[in-house]
Amino acid sequence: MSTDRQFLRDRLDRATAHLDPPFAVVDLDAFDRNAAALTAQAAGKPIRVASKSVRCSALLSRVLGRDSGAWRGVMAYTLTEAIWLVRSGITDDALVAYPTSDRGSIATIAADETLAAAITLMIDDPAQLDLVDAVRPPRQRPYLRVCVDLDASWRPFGSARAHLGVRRSPVHSATAAGQLAAVIAGRAGFRLVGLMAYEAQIAGLGDAPAGRALRATAIRLVQRQSYRDVVRRRTAAVAEVSRHARLEFVNGGGTGSVAITSADPAITEVTAGSGLFGPTLFDGYRAWRPAPSAFFALPVVRRPARRIATVLGGGWIASGPADQDRLPRPWLPARLKLLGTEGAGEVQTPLTGPDAAALRIGDRVWFRHAKAGELCEHVTELHLVHGDRVAGTVPTYRGEGRAFL
Incomplete structure (x- = not known):
């Protein structure tokens, strides 16, 4: 031992x-060291804390209250959670990471100017705008902030059939992102403020799985090629979307890719959360554990x-x-x-x-x-x-x- x-x-005993x-316990000494290490990796770019990886309001407040101010805003996982975090005073900047069809929570945010100013909804399909309008039409609500979700998976042969990464947004190309941005810009009651591209096949996949050398080699190859692709597409997508809206933020990354995602000039902020707790899935990374x-x-x-x-x-x-x-x-x-x-x-x-x-x-x-x-x-x-x-x-x-x- x-x-x-x-x-x-x-x-601990x-x-x-x-x-x-x-x-359950959290070792605050290790928690704080992890927060400092992530800040260093972000190289001056702010980190948005992923609340689903913490799920404790006191610890969210702890990391957001660090003296450096490097941790700013929350990436929430549901709209209901984002509303609660804002009303609880945990944050005044909540990006909902996934689209919502929660009509009750949509009605709540659409009836409250403070919530509408603090919460950004995720969009990857005009039908999601239609759902919001059906709950409360534009003339009866404040502007709602929205973010376009760009699919960051890698398609090595240019076809959706070869898809390496998670199944998230249908918006894969810069052209598609620009087209969706144009639709949002043309709709009353919405303000496009952000673009997100989460490279899960890099940030959420360890490149050093124990005892699996061949798999590790394959993962590293995929991640190198995928990173080049996502940097290129994200840069192009920002340019296309910026033709229709003035972006406040471009978000990307996760605990497993904070350093390399921050190095992308198109990125204005990165997301991290799991690295604060250090669960076992992150034992299989070379760059930082x-x-x-x-x-x-x-x-x-x-x-x-x-x-x-x-x-x-x-x-x-x-x-x-x-x-x-x-x-x-x-x-x-x-x-x-x-x-x-x-x-x-x-x-x-x-x-x-x-x-x-x-x-x-x-x-x-x-x-x-x-x-x-x-x-x-x-x-x-x-x-x-x-x-x-x-x-x-x-x-x-x-x-x-x-x-x-």
């Missing part, structure tokens, strides 16, 4: 000795065999492709692993490995989640550890009675 891992385990698991700062503890409740220790719960599976990468990882003690025949279970999780034999009933095992903010859907509060003490306890979104998706 590495000295660093043992030191971390001892520190001391800080939380008064707590009964299951519970955030320090793990978010953990959850589960108690050992059974010893079904000499080399197996069973903890209560544990089936906190991350979204995405249903594979091993989405499972939580036992982290402390270091030499533990899930059973291949059971994985992480809803009510119990058996663990094996060299350190399993030393675990006793009542001991705790520290896990890391595969994705960042999804951890907060399983707990109502986060215990904030500073050094070897709990410096405070704050509610998650769930703890505040909020479930946005």
Whole structure:
């Protein structure tokens, strides 16, 4: 077991000795180091914090309140969440990352000039404008701010059939972006203020997967070619869209691409969030690996065999492709692993490995989640550890009675 891992385990155990698991903690020392590292990578360009990767209003406020002021604005994941964040005073600049069909929330923002000035809606289809108009026509509402979502996936052969990246916006070419911008500019009641292009195949895909050298080589090749493509198309798209509107921001990137996305001259701001918590999916990156700062503890409740220790719960599976990468990882003690025949279970999780034999009933095992903010859907509060003490306890979104998706 590495000295660093043992030191971390001892520190977390001391800080939380008064707590009964299951519970979740955030190591503020690592959280703040990660925030500073992301700021350095952004090289002077502001970072918009991705709220879905944090899902805790106190920690959103913490990172937005950093002295450097490098973190500005929130990328929300639903319109309802954006409204709540603005009304709660967390931010006065919320970009909703995905289009909405929530008529109730549209009606709310359309009836409130403060919300309309603080929230930007995502658009990639004129039908989304039609839906807004059907809820409240332009003459009965303030201008609503909108952002065009440019598809940043890579099509190496120029055809949609060869699509490397996530399936997001249908707006792929600069010409298509300009055409949509022209439609928005011609519609009453809307103001086009931004362009976003999220290169998920770069920002959200680790280029150093453990034990998979051939896959790593292929990923790096795709990412190099894809980056050249997205820089070219994003630059052209900004030019086309700017013919119809004065853009306030051009957004791109994520935790895995902050440095290279910031280097694109067309970009005015980058987005990051997962890097604050450092979940396991970001262990497979060469350029930068955030320090793990978010953990959850589960108690050992059974010893079904000499080399197996069973903890209560544990089936906190991350979204995405249903594979091993989405499972939580036992982290402390270091030499533990899930059973291949059971994985992480809803009510119990058996663990094996060299350190399993030393675990006793009542001991705790520290896990890391595969994705960042999804951890907060399983707990109502986060215990904030500073050094070897709990410096405070704050509610998650769930703890505040909020479930946005």
